[in-house]
Amino acid sequence: MNSVVLRAVARTMTPVLLQLSLVLLVRGHNAPGGGFVGGLMTSAALILYLIAYGTGTVRRLVRVSPMKLMAMGLAVTLGTAALPLVTGQPFLRSAWTELSLPWGGHLALGTPMLFDVGVYLVVVGATLGFILALAEGEGSEGGGKEDL
Amino acid sequence: MSALLWNLVLALLWGAVQDDMSVGNLAIGFVLGLGLLAFISPRPGPSPYARKWLDILKLLGLFAREVITTNWRLALEIATPGIKSRPAIYAFETEARTELEVTLLLLIINFTPGSLGLEISEDGKVLYIHNMFTTTREAFIRNMRENVERPLLRVLR
Amino acid sequence: METGLILAVGMLYAAAIYCMLRRSTVRLSLGLVLLGSATNLALFTTNKVTRSGPPLLPKDGLLAGPVADPVPQAFILTAIVINFGMLALLLVLVHLAERTVGSDEMKHLNTEVPPPSAPNE
Amino acid sequence: MSGWFEALLRGVLTVLGASALLTLVRLIIGPTLPDRVVALDLIALQMVGGIAVYAMLTHEPGLLNVALVLAIISSLGTIAIARYLFQGGKGEP
Amino acid sequence: MREVITAVFLGVGALAMLLAGLGMVRLPDLFLRLQATAKAATLGVGGLLCAAAVNTGSLGGVAHALLTVVFLFAITPVATLLIARAAFHTGVPLWKKTGENDLAEKYRAEAPPPSADSLIDGQ
Amino acid sequence: MALLAILLTGFVTAPLAPLLVRVSRRGASVSLGFVPLGLTVWLASLVPQALSGTPPSFHLPWVPALEVALTLRADGLSLLMALLITGMGTLIVLYAGAYLQENPRLGSFLGWLLCFMASMLGLVLADNALLLFICWELTTVSSFFLIGHDSQKEEARQAALRALMVTALGGQALLLGLLLMGWVAGTLTLSELPTAGPALREGPLALAILLLVLAGAFTKSAQVPFHFWLPSAMAAPTPASAYLHAATMVKAGVYLLARLSPVLGGTPVWQGALVSVGLVTMVGGALLTFAHTDLKQILAYATVSVLGTLVLLLGLGTPGAAQALVVFLTAHALYKGALFLVAGAVDHAVGTRELPLLGGLRKAMPFTAAAAGLAALSMAGLPPLWGFIGKELVYGAAGLAPGGWGLALGATAGFTFLVGSALRVGLLPFFGPPGERGPKAHESSPALWGPPLVLALCAVGLGLVPGWLQPLLEGAARAIAGPGDTPLDLALWHGLTPALGLSAVSLVLGITAYTQRERLRRALVALRLERWGPSRLYTLGVAGLRRCADFLTDQFQSGSLHRYTFLTVAVTAGLLALPLLFRMGIPSGLKRDLHLHEAAVLAILVLATALAVKTRSVLTAIMALSVVGLTESFVYVLLGAPDLALTQVVVQTLTVILFALVFSRFPVKPTGGRSRLQDAALSLAAGGLISWALLHASVLPPQTRLADAYTSRSEPEAHGRNAVNTIIVDFRALDTLGETTVLATASLGVYLLFGPSRRRKPA
Amino acid sequence: MTNLLILPVLIPLAAAALSLLLPARAGLRRALALGATAALTGVAAWLLSAVWHQGVQVLRVGGWEAPVGITLAADLLSAMMVLLSGAMSFLCVVYSAGSLEARQEAGAHYPLVLVMLAGVCGSFLTADLFNLFVWFELMLVASFVLLALEAERERLEACLKYMTLSLLGSALFLIALALLYAVGGSLNLADLAQRLPGTRQPPLATAAAMLLLAVFGLKSAAFPFSFWLPAAYHTPPVAVTALFSAMLTKVGVYALYRTFPLLFAGDPGLTQPVILAMAVLSMVAGVAGAVVQYDLRRLLAFEIISQVGYLLVGLGLSSRAALAAAIAYWVHYVCAKSALFFVTGAVERVTGTHQLEKMGGLSRTHPLLGLLFLVPALSLAGIPPFSGFFAKMALLRAALRAESWGVAAAGAAVGLLTLYILMKVWREVFWKTPPQEARGTPGPLAMLGPCVVLALVMVGLGLGAQPLFVLSDAAAGQLLDRDTYIHAVLGGAP
Numbered sequence A: 001m002n003s004v005v006l007r008a009v010a011r012t013m014t015p016v017l018l019q020l021s022l023v024l025l026v027r028g029h030n031a032p033g034g035g036f037v038g039g040l041m042t043s044a045a046l047i048l049y050l051i052a053y054g055t056g057t058v059r060r061l062v063r064v065s066p067m068k069l070m071a072m073g074l075a076v077t078l079g080t081a082a083l084p085l086v087t088g089q090p091f092l093r094s095a096w097t098e099l100s101l102p103w104g105g106h107l108a109l110g111t112p113m114l115f116d117v118g119v120y121l122v123v124v125g126a127t128l129g130f131i132l133a134l135a136e137g138e139g140s141e142g143g144g145k146e147d148l
Numbered sequence B: 001m002s003a004l005l006w007n008l009v010l011a012l013l014w015g016a017v018q019d020d021m022s023v024g025n026l027a028i029g030f031v032l033g034l035g036l037l038a039f040i041s042p043r044p045g046p047s048p049y050a051r052k053w054l055d056i057l058k059l060l061g062l063f064a065r066e067v068i069t070t071n072w073r074l075a076l077e078i079a080t081p082g083i084k085s086r087p088a089i090y091a092f093e094t095e096a097r098t099e100l101e102v103t104l105l106l107l108i109i110n111f112t113p114g115s116l117g118l119e120i121s122e123d124g125k126v127l128y129i130h131n132m133f134t135t136t137r138e139a140f141i142r143n144m145r146e147n148v149e150r151p152l153l154r155v156l157r
Numbered sequence C: 001m002e003t004g005l006i007l008a009v010g011m012l013y014a015a016a017i018y019c020m021l022r023r024s025t026v027r028l029s030l031g032l033v034l035l036g037s038a039t040n041l042a043l044f045t046t047n048k049v050t051r052s053g054p055p056l057l058p059k060d061g062l063l064a065g066p067v068a069d070p071v072p073q074a075f076i077l078t079a080i081v082i083n084f085g086m087l088a089l090l091l092v093l094v095h096l097a098e099r100t101v102g103s104d105e106m107k108h109l110n111t112e113v114p115p116p117s118a119p120n121e
Numbered sequence D: 001m002s003g004w005f006e007a008l009l010r011g012v013l014t015v016l017g018a019s020a021l022l023t024l025v026r027l028i029i030g031p032t033l034p035d036r037v038v039a040l041d042l043i044a045l046q047m048v049g050g051i052a053v054y055a056m057l058t059h060e061p062g063l064l065n066v067a068l069v070l071a072i073i074s075s076l077g078t079i080a081i082a083r084y085l086f087q088g089g090k091g092e093p
Numbered sequence E: 001m002r003e004v005i006t007a008v009f010l011g012v013g014a015l016a017m018l019l020a021g022l023g024m025v026r027l028p029d030l031f032l033r034l035q036a037t038a039k040a041a042t043l044g045v046g047g048l049l050c051a052a053a054v055n056t057g058s059l060g061g062v063a064h065a066l067l068t069v070v071f072l073f074a075i076t077p078v079a080t081l082l083i084a085r086a087a088f089h090t091g092v093p094l095w096k097k098t099g100e101n102d103l104a105e106k107y108r109a110e111a112p113p114p115s116a117d118s119l120i121d122g123q
Numbered sequence F: 001m002a003l004l005a006i007l008l009t010g011f012v013t014a015p016l017a018p019l020l021v022r023v024s025r026r027g028a029s030v031s032l033g034f035v036p037l038g039l040t041v042w043l044a045s046l047v048p049q050a051l052s053g054t055p056p057s058f059h060l061p062w063v064p065a066l067e068v069a070l071t072l073r074a075d076g077l078s079l080l081m082a083l084l085i086t087g088m089g090t091l092i093v094l095y096a097g098a099y100l101q102e103n104p105r106l107g108s109f110l111g112w113l114l115c116f117m118a119s120m121l122g123l124v125l126a127d128n129a130l131l132l133f134i135c136w137e138l139t140t141v142s143s144f145f146l147i148g149h150d151s152q153k154e155e156a157r158q159a160a161l162r163a164l165m166v167t168a169l170g171g172q173a174l175l176l177g178l179l180l181m182g183w184v185a186g187t188l189t190l191s192e193l194p195t196a197g198p199a200l201r202e203g204p205l206a207l208a209i210l211l212l213v214l215a216g217a218f219t220k221s222a223q224v225p226f227h228f229w230l231p232s233a234m235a236a237p238t239p240a241s242a243y244l245h246a247a248t249m250v251k252a253g254v255y256l257l258a259r260l261s262p263v264l265g266g267t268p269v270w271q272g273a274l275v276s277v278g279l280v281t282m283v284g285g286a287l288l289t290f291a292h293t294d295l296k297q298i299l300a301y302a303t304v305s306v307l308g309t310l311v312l313l314l315g316l317g318t319p320g321a322a323q324a325l326v327v328f329l330t331a332h333a334l335y336k337g338a339l340f341l342v343a344g345a346v347d348h349a350v351g352t353r354e355l356p357l358l359g360g361l362r363k364a365m366p367f368t369a370a371a372a373g374l375a376a377l378s379m380a381g382l383p384p385l386w387g388f389i390g391k392e393l394v395y396g397a398a399g400l401a402p403g404g405w406g407l408a409l410g411a412t413a414g415f416t417f418l419v420g421s422a423l424r425v426g427l428l429p430f431f432g433p434p435g436e437r438g439p440k441a442h443e444s445s446p447a448l449w450g451p452p453l454v455l456a457l458c459a460v461g462l463g464l465v466p467g468w469l470q471p472l473l474e475g476a477a478r479a480i481a482g483p484g485d486t487p488l489d490l491a492l493w494h495g496l497t498p499a500l501g502l503s504a505v506s507l508v509l510g511i512t513a514y515t516q517r518e519r520l521r522r523a524l525v526a527l528r529l530e531r532w533g534p535s536r537l538y539t540l541g542v543a544g545l546r547r548c549a550d551f552l553t554d555q556f557q558s559g560s561l562h563r564y565t566f567l568t569v570a571v572t573a574g575l576l577a578l579p580l581l582f583r584m585g586i587p588s589g590l591k592r593d594l595h596l597h598e599a600a601v602l603a604i605l606v607l608a609t610a611l612a613v614k615t616r617s618v619l620t621a622i623m624a625l626s627v628v629g630l631t632e633s634f635v636y637v638l639l640g641a642p643d644l645a646l647t648q649v650v651v652q653t654l655t656v657i658l659f660a661l662v663f664s665r666f667p668v669k670p671t672g673g674r675s676r677l678q679d680a681a682l683s684l685a686a687g688g689l690i691s692w693a694l695l696h697a698s699v700l701p702p703q704t705r706l707a708d709a710y711t712s713r714s715e716p717e718a719h720g721r722n723a724v725n726t727i728i729v730d731f732r733a734l735d736t737l738g739e740t741t742v743l744a745t746a747s748l749g750v751y752l753l754f755g756p757s758r759r760r761k762p763a
Numbered sequence G: 001m002t003n004l005l006i007l008p009v010l011i012p013l014a015a016a017a018l019s020l021l022l023p024a025r026a027g028l029r030r031a032l033a034l035g036a037t038a039a040l041t042g043v044a045a046w047l048l049s050a051v052w053h054q055g056v057q058v059l060r061v062g063g064w065e066a067p068v069g070i071t072l073a074a075d076l077l078s079a080m081m082v083l084l085s086g087a088m089s090f091l092c093v094v095y096s097a098g099s100l101e102a103r104q105e106a107g108a109h110y111p112l113v114l115v116m117l118a119g120v121c122g123s124f125l126t127a128d129l130f131n132l133f134v135w136f137e138l139m140l141v142a143s144f145v146l147l148a149l150e151a152e153r154e155r156l157e158a159c160l161k162y163m164t165l166s167l168l169g170s171a172l173f174l175i176a177l178a179l180l181y182a183v184g185g186s187l188n189l190a191d192l193a194q195r196l197p198g199t200r201q202p203p204l205a206t207a208a209a210m211l212l213l214a215v216f217g218l219k220s221a222a223f224p225f226s227f228w229l230p231a232a233y234h235t236p237p238v239a240v241t242a243l244f245s246a247m248l249t250k251v252g253v254y255a256l257y258r259t260f261p262l263l264f265a266g267d268p269g270l271t272q273p274v275i276l277a278m279a280v281l282s283m284v285a286g287v288a289g290a291v292v293q294y295d296l297r298r299l300l301a302f303e304i305i306s307q308v309g310y311l312l313v314g315l316g317l318s319s320r321a322a323l324a325a326a327i328a329y330w331v332h333y334v335c336a337k338s339a340l341f342f343v344t345g346a347v348e349r350v351t352g353t354h355q356l357e358k359m360g361g362l363s364r365t366h367p368l369l370g371l372l373f374l375v376p377a378l379s380l381a382g383i384p385p386f387s388g389f390f391a392k393m394a395l396l397r398a399a400l401r402a403e404s405w406g407v408a409a410a411g412a413a414v415g416l417l418t419l420y421i422l423m424k425v426w427r428e429v430f431w432k433t434p435p436q437e438a439r440g441t442p443g444p445l446a447m448l449g450p451c452v453v454l455a456l457v458m459v460g461l462g463l464g465a466q467p468l469f470v471l472s473d474a475a476a477g478q479l480l481d482r483d484t485y486i487h488a489v490l491g492g493a494p
Ligand code: NA
Pocket: G244, G245, G246, G247, G248, G249, G250, G304
């Protein structure tokens, strides 16, 4: 049936889309992109997978429940935000470090990037949560094991 | 596959030796390597690796011809008053077997102007194709078989 | 562009409000989407609307020309995401309500009955 | 950028706009939902093209990224609509 | 030189897009219009993206343009299949001058899905 | 300090009452009776100082910010009232213990009684107007619970609420009046107010102050037309009626007017209002006693009449009137308290208070009969009782006033009916043939006949030894009207004065009325006062209030979301229109440059929006929305916001997928296609106004300060070249923190409402 | 600069996230919620004392100065509100522990309450209008979910109505922000306050003020923006309703108090009369709605609208005395209203209904409940010597001194009607012979405890009203002293 084609396309394209979403996440600080849109793209990629293979497969693929993913994301953002409190710096104060790359050049690493990763996680968790809940619907079997 | 890998290694070697890893330079290295690999074969004639490249080129050629001719017809159909074509939907029993083959076949059919895959039977053996310009079932199926399916399968197998 | 866009925004608002007045929960959620779009564009038109480039700084760190105001953009990004979350929640409610009363009409869901006549004072 | 080229780009943009308006006509008149989905899909593609042209016009190759995402995402939307709306959420996954 | 090549791609793309738009209005049934979108649009978008790729000249630009085209090639047929299937299920009429229809035979045996009624506008 | 202790004693002991009752039902009231008794003695010991030049006083700041202070002052008037309150209180507590011996809620009754007593004490001792008001309200509240003591009875509940509402209405007015007074006078200390008298009497707010204060006093003291709550409050247990509705609480209004008469009194408005209302109340109340046959009802109307007399006297404002007032007030407290207690004893013994069912009880209940007879004689104003002296003074004061003969005539009419009623109450139950329930009756415990007898004997004793209270009464009168030129003359015999003549006339006429009581009753009943009297007005008022509230609520809280939204939008649009239409013109300098492709984009936006609104198919609308969303993101592309374009595109597609998922689950039967012109008009108006405002904003010079700050600092300070992103994750990361939490919470909500946790649960 | 200011947001958020990460056990979540709210209360008390002793406290989040970064600022009003919210949420959590089923406790109740609390505290503390919008939304979304949980029909209906109007409000909020940004070039309150007077288009700022009035009116349920409230407040569990009543509408009122004196003080000609009209209409409409209700919780919900009217009077009059009175009223009212809701919950548990007709006789069977109802009821009706009397009197006093006779009259009249309504409840619930015998028990100590505490608070705030008035007077003074706030927030930056 149609799903032959759909599955083939999804199988090939989903990794590409996931890769793309990571690109969006990573380069967000310097070009259009960022945690939000990266997270949304990740969800979109997983939705493609969901349409082709169903919710169970997506849950297997993600492994962590969306709610946990979300809570982890929140913990990361909150943790990053609260880190400066330890040293008496103002809340959400960013910290940067320059990393020299072995092939030359520098890579600026900073807590805002970590913050963005937290945002990314929350967005992935939240949108996946929406989609999975609605796709599984009430009365169906899928998922259903996790505690809140 | 290993031949392709070799080809890539040759291209990288080309670039590394020259200390110029730019895309253009690597492409040159790749084409040179392809030429080398095409003739390094224990059997007479082009190597299987080169034959594959030739098949791909042939497929692309056929494909390009189809694209140009039927797009032209489609353009005329749209741009001129009245619709002269008499569309039909034909079942096409494919020789493609694997998921990948079926999918690629469908992609190609769809990209071929004038024909459009509408449905695949549950067993994946029959494609239903909407077709704008062919006049008879026989002509359509023959065209599909010879100009689309066979060249594609030759590339894939 | 700016003037035209603002007029279109007004029309979007009108459409959104009209949808929200449609007595149907489904239309209501459609209206909310329109409302979100209208609001985002309204925020966008606040300061100078410019055809100049995005607020991306080139690698050398010097801007060649004027760029769009990044502030409303940051606001809109936030608003978009919030609106999306709200919409998802609303959709689920709409769905549950439909399943409960078998209709998307708000009046079928209504339980705010007129107060009963009082016992004697 | 030479003048004729910029004019060409603007012309192409206008053509795309006109084409999108034509497509919108189909979206409006329908008559069936699949018709509309096809029109919607095409509008998205026209916008992808429009972004590509605009990227040239403004020398912002970064916009091609937007075009890419738009292309991917809008097709995904089309698939989802076709998959969920037309099949009542039933059938095989 | 680069501008000329770009212009050629642009011309092809714009023309294809315009034709697709026209086709949407002019072609008489859904399947014909699907044909128009699937082809003209891929050709059109492909042309425009190639123009952009040539024009920017950067590796990133080329990669983006090519990736977009490839993705569109891959995903559009899937959408087409799904839409066509839905159209048949919902009884979208074929143009009256359509010839043979093998698919009709196949579907005659299957019952239409229950949600089909609501899909035609105004019902 | 003593005053504070006196004030607090009641409040402190009140909560103990239920506990004491739990310990010993019989002993409780006796032991609690020592509280008012002790207070009486204590207060009495303060009399000499009170009558001296510097009355005892006390001051403790409470809420200085609001000028509320625990300022207490015991001058003659206060002490007279306080002694009445505690003295009566002693008897009432004893009586109540016996009267409600079987009642399960005796404890709470005694508690509220003591609370009331304390409040009343505070009211008369307060020298701070707001402290007075606080106690005033406390008496209202405690009377609510005392009236509603028999809460199983609908009658009691209704009466309690009615009394509460009428007196609280006055209370609110009084509060406003006192606050205004404080503002105008610059002080809220009652003893300092007279110095600000002219300002209060003649300032621009004088009339308002006066009317507000009068509203408070008149409602509390049951003046026509607010009198109706008092008869219905007879649903209270009799001890409460005797205490609140005869002796003390209803006098609070009179006390207030008396207290304020040096401040507000003397003006024509004051005189006119008090005299006319007092006169009407006096005559009307007395007359209406004849409409009733229930002992307590008769007594209640008689009380109304006396309250009218007191107010009338205050309106006269002469020193003589003040003297008459204090005497008549004490007289009334004694005899009316006694009569109420008698009524209660009869009720307790016989089980009814209806005159037609009563008779011949004098043998079975001799002490009660004696108390009743003596008190009735005092009420009828016969010598040598205290009531006679009071009545003579009233006649005298009325006669001396300007236009006095008219007043005297009115007073005569009032006293005529009071005499008649006194005879009915004092004679009918005890003489004549035994009533239906009579034979079984017998005298109950001494606690039920003792207190009325004590009160009646006091009336006799004061009549015989009138000089005993003279200094205190004079002091009280002085507090009202200043030092008079004639000393208080409390003799039983002044010679053949006009007052004596009027007394004789009223006595004769009263006896006539007594004999004609049935005819009078039928005539009064035929008037059907309950149909158009103020009581009816109250009922109508409450019903009207309800109907009005019903209407308002129906209109605004109709349950229709459509109406809610409509009103909200309409009001907001109206608010927005105020500054836009009235203070701003047409924006000038609008930018008119529009490229062709931009025009196409806007056209698509508008057309797709129109389709989304217009189409009847929900799925079509969703697709139209898709186009709107796509166009929106294209606008972002055109105007230099690729970040927005990216996000918008993805979000809008996810939105469509959500819609698709939801609507794939229920077949949408499109509804709400009804097009309402007014909806469309409102929407267009709102949209237009918003455009209007945004157009005005668009011609303002661009604000580049922040934009410049971000673009210049983004790279060096936030290490990012995408200014939008640096704002989001660094400069304004707190927004982002909140926003992600919003998204997470929404997702949590979806999960809770629709996710697996819900699915597992049985429906 | 003090990180103290972020703690009221951070503590509940962190506790909520932790709740969700740890296993779903009732005891665990309850303990986390109790701990978080108690900690928050402590922090808030600390904050209040810091503000009292050292003036306005400020935190530049991320170290970015205003208006580039977001600044949190706490003046006395903010600190009071945070403290009030912390304490009330603690009581609500205690009450939840006593009144909710273990299943509900193990669910998302506590995390949602904490998230809402974070939104509320964020709203109280932020000095940035867009940040305020975000906190509003956070609070809203949590309240939506709390309201809709269990998905019964009535709750769905309530939530849909609440959501529709709230989201409309959010859109209006953003338009107002757009206009303000166009006029002032910033959304930092202090920065805007400095710039708005010199703007080229003052009426546009007034237009924004009008929109904000509508938006905050919607949040605070001031008539005619109150329609959502009666529908919403009678459906969720009492623990939730009490929380809503203590916080949600108050945040709307707070936003009005924060923004109007600061931003729009220069243009009172148009906004003040509108606010006063809204105040009076709210008083009347709320009480009118309550008069006809025979559903206990709906009745109390309508009462909220009328009480919000009182709070708005202070702002409408805008004199120091009026503001002080309204702030004192605020504190009193939050306690009284929550206490009433708490008692209502206990009453419902005893009687098994919230229809007045079906109740009765509780003063004989449950005298303690009667007392616990009476104190907040009388206090709310403004009967001395409870807290409400002084607050209402102060408000009337201020109205009279501002010569707003109509407002004073309305305040007094509505006070009377409030008394009528609550005594009607008393009559029906506690006096009337019950149509059916009461079955249940008034609930565990965790349910009655908060009622007792609040009753004591009301007595305490009545007998010891002076400190409250001193505090609110100082808070009102700060509200009117714009320069101090501006200077503190901008910190000497241009
Ligand atoms: Na509230």
